[in-house]
Amino acid sequence: MSDIIDEVLSSVKNSAIFKNREYLLPDYIPEELPHRENEIKKLASILVQLYRGERPSNIFIYGLTGTGKTAVTKYVLSNLQRKLNNFEYVYINARQTDTPYRILADIIEILGDKVPFTGLSTAELYRRMVKVLERSERVMIIVLDEIDALVKKHGDDILYKLTRVNYDVHKSKISIVGITNDVKFIDGLDPRVRSSLGEEELVFPPYNAEQLEDILKKRAVLAFREGVVSESIIKLCAAIAARDHGDARRALDLLRVAGEITERERKNQVGEEEVEKARVEIERDRVYEVIATLPFHSKLVLLSIIKGLTKNTRLTTGEIYDLYRNIATSMGSEFVTQRRASDIINELDMMGIISARVVNRGRYGKTKEVVLAVDSGIVLKALLESDERFADFWSG
């Protein structure tokens, strides 16, 4: 047994490819953030109010994914905290922590109190949060990342409450840093929330290809052994990510996975084909993961779409729903209403698995036209492997 472990262990230790793979992982925050100097400066100059123990303005940060919003924010806050040491901050990702209850629970927990993870009302949690805040007697910065996801699901109520905490708390003060990659998001907000959350605004522009290249180069030196990754490979990864709205995280993922593939193939240099394979593999993993964790009826709807698309090139909501009902019935399962199915189709669209666009066909009504946005093989594989009921159905 331990031989196997040893073997695996030594293969990591003696990797011909990686010196230290960690530098390419998405949660690694580097010592310096190239090409984000302006943003760091701006953010720091707002937060520096902390020096006098004052509450900095609430800040709203926009920028597309992978433009360094999260990294810059964490970087500035942790550095400031090291130097000032008179405030605290919580970082909450509102896509993972996606209910008002859990946001409050997280804040309370980071402040050092325990709360039950269900059972209480949000009003009660709010009360408790105020209590712990009152006790801490400091300035508190609350970072809400991907705040748009939360508001889409639960409205801006909690934001309103959070922006008003300062009226309820006297010995401490809080500021909110909201981060979003949806630029239009702020328009839909309650005006009161908008004005108080947007006391200061910061926009992160996407990286261009050269900047991405520079970033990749710096990380590659740390992560890879010498000679494993050539300049042209880095250029390639940067170019691919730049096409994809300058997403640095994608660029780094690409480079890392390309390295992993190279290692698996027991080669000692990353080549263009490994980068291409990485691109495909990343997309495939993402799609697989998303599909495998879908609720049952969403999977069924997806299966219906796959089935329908073997006969037609595009499907309407009605056609999908008929198929779905047939499949569900033949499997002896209940089926959801068309209203719900329509929502499921929208959800699949937003996840990028299908592409659904609303069309008006005059006399023939208004509907949605659906086509698959990813390879059907991987969709089917994910469906069949994640639920044995489908396997029975598909083969039988």
Place this chain on the structure above:
DNA sequence: TGTCCACCGGAACCAAAGGGGT
């Protein structure tokens, strides 16, 4: 020039699961 299709999508509400406080 109006009709009318085949849905869209907002709103309110529901029930079971997983839990509280007092």
Place this chain on the structure above:
DNA sequence: ACCCCTTTGGTTCCGGTGGACA
């Protein structure tokens, strides 16, 4: 013991709609 909470994945009801066709 009793009545309370949120979340998830729904349901019911319904007004709205762009443009092909008579």
